[in-house]
Amino acid sequence: MRLKLTWMVMLFFTALQLSFAQEKTVKGTVKDASGVELPGVAVQIKGEQRGTETDFDGNYSLQVAPGKILVFSYLGMKNVEKTVGNSNTINVVMEEDTHQLGEVVVTGAMGLQRKPKELSYSVSSVKSKDLTAANSANTATAMIGKVSGLQINVVNNGVSPSTRVVLRGNRSLLNNNEALIVVDGFPAQRGVLDRINPEDIEETTVLKGANASALYGSEAANGVLIITTKKGRSKLNVTLNSTLEMEEVSYMPKFQDQFGSGGFPDGTKVGLENVAWGPRFDGELIDASEKYENGDVWMIPYSPIKDNHKSFFSKGLTFRNGVTISAGDDKSDLLFSFDFIRKNGVVPKDEYGRNNVRLNAGRKLGKFEFKGNFSFYNSNTNIVSSAAGKQDRPIYWNVINTPLHIPIKQMKNWKDGYYTRKEVSFYRFYENPYYLIDNERDEGKYNEFTFIGDVKYNFTDWLSATYRAGYTFDNYVFKRKKAAYTMAFIVPDAYHNADTYEASTSDRITISNRFNSDFILSFDKNIGELFNIQANLGQSTRMDNENRINLSGENLIVPDFYNVSTRTGELKGSQYTKNYRKVGVFADVTFGIKKWLFLNASARNDWSSSLSADNRSYFYPGGGVSVVLSDAIPQLVTDNGLSYLKLSGNITQSGNDPSAYANQAIFEVASGFPHGSIAGLTQGSREVSTDLRPEFTLAKEAGLEFGLFKNRVTGNVTLYQTNTYDQIIPVNISYASGASSILTNLGELENKGIEVDLNTTLLKATDFKWDIGVNYSGYTSKVLELSPGVEELSIGGYADASIVAKKGAAYPQIKVSAYERDDMGRVIVDDTGDPIKSSEMKYAGKTTPDYVVGLNSSITYKNFKLYVTADYRAGSVFYNTLAGGMEFTGLSPHSVTAGRKPFVFPNSSYSDGKGGYIANTDRLTSNGGNAFWDKYSDVKENYVYDGSFIKIREISLSYDFNTDVLKKIGINNLSMAVYARNPFMFTPKDNVLTDPEFNYSTGNIIGIGTDAQTPPTRLYGFKLTANF
Template sequence: MKTKFNGFLTLLLALIVQISFAQEKTVSGTVSDSSGSLPGVSVLIKGTSKGVETDFDGKYTLKAKSGAVLVYRYLGYKTSEKTIGASSIINVTLVEGGEVLDEIVVTSLGIKRNAKELTYAATTLKSDEVTQTKSFNVATAMVGKVAGLQINTTNNGVNPSTRVVLRGNRSLLGNNEALIVIDGFPSSRDALDRISPNDITNISVLKGAGAAALYGSEATNGVVLITTKVGSGKLSVEYAGSITIENAAYLPEVQNEFGVGGFPDGTLYPLENVAWGPRYDGRLVDASETLDDGSVWQVPFSPIEDNHKNFFETGITTRHGVTVSGGDDAGSILLSLDQTNTTGIVPKDKYNRTNFRLKATRKYDKLTVGGNLSMFRSHSNVVGEGGRQGRPLYWNIINTPLHLPMEELKNWQTGEFTRNETSYFAFYENPYFIVDTQREKLDITEFNILTNVDYKFNDWLKASLNVGFTSSGQTNKREFGALDYSFELANTYARMDPYGASTADGSFNSSRFNSDFLLQFEKQVSQDFNLKAILGQNTRITSSKQIAISGGDLIIPDFYNVSTRTGDLAGSEATTNYRRVSFYTELTLGYKDYLFLNATGRNDQSSTLPKDDNSFFYYGAGMSFVASSAFPSIVSDKGLSFLKGTLSYTETGNDPGLYQTQGIFFAPDNFPYGSTAGLSQSSQVPAPGLRPEITKSIDAGIEFRMFNNRFSGELAGYKTNSIDQIIPVNISSASGATSARVNVGEVENLGIELNLMGTILRSENFSWDMGVNWSAMKSEVISLDDGVDELDLGGFADAQIIAKVGESYPQIRTTSYLKDDQGRIVVGADGDPIQDSQNQIQGKTTPDYTIGLNTTIKYKNFSLYAVADYRTGHVFYNGLVDALEFTGLSKHSATAGRQPFVFPNSSYADGSGGYIANTDRLTSGGGNAFWTAYNEVKENYVTDATTLKLREVSLSYTFGKDVLEKVGVSNLVLNFYGRNLITLRPKDNVYTDPEFNFTTGNAVGVGTQSQTAPTRQFGMGINVTF
C-alpha cells in the first residue's frame, strides 16, 4: 500500500510541475439588456470550463488568449458569442427570448448529460446553496431544497449523524438511504457528513432507482452525486472564514407550580428528586444534606426561570478554509485546506475536524490524467451516557428540581454543600459530575485516493479507467469515572452507593476499493439520429475489522487504562468482507434532438449470495420527448418556452446483507460457563436459497418553462414496488434455531413531486427569484409472509415502530386507552381511564407531504437568501416525557391543580352495551399515583409531528470594484446568517423537535432522552479571493 501511495504522490507532483499557463490577456466588460446591466450572466471561454459570472453591476473580468471565443449565457436571453481581438474591453447586450439553455447535469458514473436527454427526475444544487449559512454538514444544508428528500438527525450534538432518504422507505429491514457518490466514487454514507462544503461545485440528486441503475444495488434508493471543484484560470487564493454561535432554542415545557416531595400525600421533602410536593411558596428549604456541625445550604422554594436551560452554554463553531487553484486548457490544480473547531452547548463537548484536498488534471493530446487525494481527520470529546443507571445527561438535567440553582452545582469535588458527600444528589448523579467524569472520545482518520485516465481514440470513442480507494480508521475511548466518598456524614436523608471506574477501548478500520472501466461511444449516425453507448465493468471490494476491550474497577483514579482493572477483561472482535463484480451497459438514441430513448442493463455477482447462484441481472428503459423542439409553433415569448415529458421503467436488485446465506458462529459472554470460552451457532439458520430484493419503478414527468424562461416547473410522479423483501420468520426451535431469512413481502410507494421556480421581478439594480418544491408520498405494506401481518422494526416494547400489511409504512404502535365507538376514552367506576389490553397503532411516522420554499432578493451589492420548509401528516413519539412524568415535571400533570378531575373526551359504560359521555366522574386522584399510571400509556406522548421552520437566512454584501482595487483583492463578500431561526409546532408538542430520531435505521419517529435540546444558530462569514 505504501508503494502505491508514494507512486500516486509522485504522479500528482508530476502533474503539478507540468502545468503551465499560456500567455493570456485580461478581458473585461459589461453585460446588459435593454433595461440595464445584468448580474449573474455566465461568461465562458468556448470549449473549456473556464469562466466567470457578472457581478451586481453586470461587470466581469477574466483572462483568456487572443482569438478565444467568449460565450455569454443567461436564462431567458439569447446566447451571444464574441471573439477576443485587440481590444481588452468587450461589452455585450443580450436580447430576451432566446432558446432554452442546454443545461448540463452530472449523471450516473459522473458522466455529463444534456438535461433534455434525461429520462428521470434530477435536481441540481449549486455550491452557494449549501454554503450560504456556513453549515459544516452538507446533509443538514440540503434540507428543504430538494423535493422528495427527507433528512433526519439523531441528535443535536457537536457532530450529529443524519439519515438521508429519497422518496421514502422501500426495504423493510434493509438499507433505505441514498447512495453518496463523490467525483464518481461510491462512498460510505458518512461521506456526506465529512466532506467540506467549500470543496463542492454542485450536487446532483438523482431520484429513484431509474436514475441510478448503473451504480448497482447500492443505488436502489437514489443517488446524491457530489462534484468537487477544479482549478481554472489564473492562479488564485481564496479564503473562507466564519464564526457561528449556537444556543439551546427551547426545552420541554414543564410545570412550575409544585415542588419536591409528595410520597404519597404531597408533603414537602426538600431532598427528594420528584416534584409531587406542595406548591412553591418562596420559603427557605434545604438544598443539601445537613453537615455534622449543623450547617446546611438553603434556597428559596421558588421555581427558577429557565433553570434547566441555564445548564447549557453558548456553543461556538469557527471555520477557516483556504483554496489555491488555477488551470488552463492543458491542466488544472486545486489545493484546499479547511479547519473546523466546535464547542457545544453541553459543557466540555468539543469537535474538531480537518479537511484536505489536492486535485489535479493534465491533458496530453488524446490522453487526460487526473488525481484526487483527500484527507479527513476529526476528534470529538463528548459526554457519555453514564452514572449508576446508565442514563443520558439530558435525563439528569430535566430531573433536577426547578428551585435548585443549576449553575451553583458545578463544584461537585470540593464545594461545601455541592460535593458528592453533602449534595442534594442522593438518587442520581449531579449533571456536572457526569460531564466531568463520563466521557466518550472518538478519533477518525480517512484517506481517499481517486485516479482517472481518459483516452480519446477519435471523435466518437473514448476509454476511461476510474479507480478509487478509501481507508478509514476509528479509535474510541470510553471513560467511566468512579463515584466515591472521602467521608461520611453522621445522618443523611439518602445516599447513592459508590461505584468504581471503568473504561472501554475500541477500534474500527474499514476500506473500500472501486474501479470502473468504461468504453464510451458517441456518434451522429445520420442527419437525424445520434447514438451514445457505454459499456463498463465495475469491481467493488469492502472490508472492515472491529475490536473492543473493556475493564472495570480500575485501581488508579482518572487513569483510564484497561491494564489497571481488577476484574475480568472483556473483549470482542469482528471482521467483514464483501466483493461485487459487475458488467453494465447504457444506450441512448436521440432523434432530431427532441426524442431520446434510453436503455440500461447491469449484471452483478455478489459475495453475499449463494456461491452457485450469485449472479443477478436488472435493467431499465426510458424516453424523453422535448415537445417544444418537435413542435416549434407552440413556443412563444408570452407563453410556453420549453416543454419536455419523460417516462421510464426500471428494475434494480438489492443483494442480501453479509453472511445471511451462510451459517455463522459467535462467542457469547460466559459461554458455555464462567471464564471457559466457547462458540455458539447463530439462532438464525443459513438461507442458501436467498434472492436479491427487487425494486420495480415507474417514473413519469413533465418539465416546462414559460415567459421567456422566467418561470419554470417540473412535475414528477412515481410508483415503486419492492418485492422479495428479505425478512426473518419464526421456525420451530427443534431445528436448533429460532428464525430464518426468506424472500417474502412487498412494499409499494406512490408519490408526486413538484418544483416551481420563477423570477418575480428583475430590473437594473434589483431582482427577486423564488422557488418552491412540494412532494407527497404514500408507502404501503402490500404483503408479508403467509400468516404474518406485521413486522417489528424497532423502538420499545410499549412504543414500537412496525410494518403492518395494508397500512402505511412505518407505523408506531403504543400502549393505549380503551375507546368507545366514537373514539372517546372509556373510564371505569373510579373515573380513571382504562388501558386497552392490546397496543394500538397511533399513525405513520413519515410525512404525507413536505413543502420547501426558497427565495433570493438582490439589490445592488446586497443579497438576501432564505429557506423555509413544512412537514406534516405524521406523528412522533416523545420518549423523553417518561423522565418528566416520573419527576412530576410534565406540564399536564399540574393542569387540574393535582386534584381529581374529569378526564377529557371520556365516556363510561351505561350497562346496556352503550356509552355515556363523562361529565361527572372524577379521577381517583391528581397526584403521583394517577400520573404514574398515566405514564404507562404511551399513546399520551404521541404528538402531531408537523413543523414549519425558517431554516436559513443569509444577508450578504459583495464589495464593488472600487473597494477591491483599494484593498488589492479580486473578490470580497461579507455575510450574516442564521439557521433554525423559527420552529412552529402543534400545541400538543411541547417537548422537542420531531425531526430527531433515536437511530439512523428504519425505525423513524422515536425521540428519547439521548437527544439534547434543539438549537438556534447565528453567524458571520467572509470570503476573500486574491
C-alpha cells in the first residue's frame, strides 16, 4: 500500500511538471524608487495560485509562459503588473502606496478572505518566516512576544514541554479559557500548537476578541488562532532542511554553601544525613557511605562541590530533518511534507521522537473547487517517572535534596559500585536519582490522524456554497514502570535502613475523536459603485467522543516484565467515557458604503448536549462598525504625516456551555468497593441545578489603526472590556441533601485591557534594513459577583496555598497561610522572638501579569539577517513550592541567615501589653537553625515571589548564499542559520530559585510553581536549508 501511494504521488508531480513544458524562466530584480532592493516581494502569476518571493537581494526567478501577467505586490507599495514577452528578464521599480494598508487580504473566520479595513475587530497575523526564524519545533513557543493580547506560558520543561494559550486573559472562573485553534478551517483539539509542524504553516491569523464566536461557536469566545497551512504554488519545488540543536540547563536554584549535612535538633555533623542542618563545612574527611562489616567506608571531604546539582544534568541533543515537495498551477496544487525529530533531553536517558506528515491538495473543475488535507502526528516519549521512588517525587526533588558535599556524578554506579551501590549508598532516605533513571520510567505513545476536505461551488462570481468536513482521531498509550526496590544484603547498624518495595505498573489508554462539519452560503456583491454586501449563512455540527481506561497492578512477580497480569495484589482500574454534540446555525453580514464605511451584524444559535432539553438552545448576536477616515477624508493624508487611519467598534455576545455531563448526576465508586465480588456505587458529591444555563460573555472593543510617513510607521490601539456573567460554578449546600455542592449559574467576571502594536522600518539604505516591532498588552480582571453570601471561590491548589476568586478583587488571587501583623504591617513575634502564625490565611496578590511587552527586531545587511524576539511581563506574583522544600532540607539561602544563630526577625514588633505594638530591635528568635526554619516553611506567604521577568526568547543569524552561483548547480536557494532560544532570563533579585513562567498545570490554577519539572534550559542550534 505504501509503495502504491508513493508511485501515485510521483506520477502526480510528474504530470504537473510536464504541464510546464511550454514555459520559460523569467528572472529579475525588484527595487523601490530610491534604488534599494526589496526582499519578500510577492511575485504572482495573475489568475493562478503560482508565485514566488524575492530574496534578500530583491531577486526572483519564476517559471511562466509567454503572455502571462506577473503581479508584484508588497506591503506599503503599489501593485505592479508586467506581461511576459520575449525577454527573460523583467526588472521592476515599485512606488509607495499610502492607501494600501487596509487592502491586504487576511484569512478571517471560516477561512473567508477579508480586507482589514472591512473588519470591526482587532486582527493580527504572524507569517511563516517569523514562526520559523529560530527553528522552534513548537508553534506555540514560536509565537511568544509577537502579538499583543496573546499570552503563551510554557508551563513546564522537558523533552516535550506543554503550553497554555490565552487571549485577553481569563473569562471563565472554572471553564476553559484557552483560545480556539483552527487549522485549515477545522477547530482542532487542545494542544495542537505543540504538535503541528511550524514549517507547514503559511500564516497564523489572531482574532483576539469574542467576535468570531458567531461563526465558530462558543469556543471562540476566548479568541481564535486561525492557522493556514502551505500549498503548492509554482513549478515542482523541493525544500530540504536539517538541524542540529544542543540544550543545557540555564538556571538552577541558588544554594547556601556554608553548612553541610547534619541531624536535628543540635546540628551535629552526620555525613549520611540528607538535610543540611549540620555544622559549617570544614574540609575534613567524612563518611559518605554506610560502613561494611570489614570496616570499609567511603570518605570524602566535608566541602561544598561547585555546581554539584547542575552536573547531574546532561547536554541535550536534537536532530531534526524535513522535506517539503510542492507544485501547482492555476487549477491544481499539491504539497507533501515530512518532518522528524529525535531528541535526548537534559535529564539523562530522557528521549523524545516526533514525526509529522502532511499532504495538501486542491483542484478546480469548472465551477467546483475541491480541497483535501491529511496530516499525521506521532510522538514517542520515554522519560524518568514524574512520581518516582517511595515518595512518588519528581527526579528534580531527589537531585536538589542531595547535599552539596556528596559528588552526585560519582553515584551513577548504583548497582555494583563498592561505595555507591544502593545497599551502602548515601541515598537511604530516598532513592539515588540515577537508580530512578534506570528503573522508573514513564513511556508515552501518541498518534493523531486528521482529515479535512471541502467542496466549493461557485454559482456566480458573487455567490458560492461551501461544505467542509473534518475528522481527527487520536490515541494515547501511557505506561509507568516501577521496578522492585530490594537489597542484596543488609548493612548492620546502618544510620538509616532504606525501605524496600515491590514492582508495580500502571497503564492508561485514551482514544478520542472529533467530527466537525460546516455548510456556508457566501454572498459578495457590489451594488453600483457605492455599496457592497458580504453575507455568510451557515450551519455547523460538532461531535466529540473520548474513552479512557486506567489499569494498575502491584507486587509484580516477574522481574522487568511490566504487565498487570503478573500482579499478586488487587487489580485496580477505572474507565471514563465522554460523548458530546453541538449543532449551530449562524449568519454574518457586512454592508460596505463607498469602500470606507462598513457595518457588520452577526448572530448564532447553538444546541448543546451538555445542557438540559429546556436550556440547550441559546442565541448570541453581535455587531460592529469600521470607518476608514483616510479614505473618507482624503485631505487627512499627507506625504510627511498621516497615511492611513481607521476607527472601529464592536460589541458581541457569546455563549459558553459547560463540559459534558455537567447537567447530570454522577455516581462514583464507593469507598471500600469493590469488596470481593460485590460492587458499590454512591451518589457524587455535586448536585446539578435543573435550570443550568450557558454562561455568557459580553465583549466590547474600540480600535484605531494608523499609518504614518507613507506607512513607514504602522500601528493599532485597541481598548476592550469583557463581562462574563452567569458563570457556571459550584455552591456549597447542606449535606442533608446528599451532596456537598450544587452546580449553578452565578457570578460575574470583568476583564478590561488595552493593546498597542507598533511597527516601523527604523533605518533603510542600500543593502541595509532595520525593522522593529513593539507590542504592549495591559490587563485588569475583577470578580464583580459570586453567589449570594459567598465572598470567595476556590479554583484549586494546596490547602495552605491556593488560587481563589474573591468578590471585588482582582482575579486570580493567591491565598496563603500568613503571619499575624500589626496595623503597620509588621510581623508580630511572641515572647520567644518567633513570629506568630495567623489562624487565618491572607491574599498575597494577583497571579497574572498587569502588562506584557513584546519586542521583535530584524536587521538585514546584504545576505545576512539578524532576528531577535524578547518579552517582559510584570505585575504578578507566584507561589514557589521549590523554596519550601529547600527550606526543609537546609539548602536555601534563607536558612543561613545570621549564621544560623538567633536573630531579630525583620520588620517585626511585639505587644506592649496595652493593645499597642513596639518595634522589635532586640528580641531574638528562639533558634536560628532547623527548629526555626522548619516552622518558617509552614508559613507560605514566605514563598510568594514577584513573578516579573524579562526573557530573550529568540536570537537567530542567517545567511543566504548567492543565488546566481547556486542555480548553475541546480539549487534555487541555500541558507544557513545559527540560533538560540531562551538564551537569557532576568528575574527580580528575590527570585533565585526558578522560572516564574512555569506553572502547576495548563488549567486555571495559575501562579503555583512546582518542582515536578526540569529546570529552565537554553538551546543553541544550526540549520541548513536548500531549495531545488
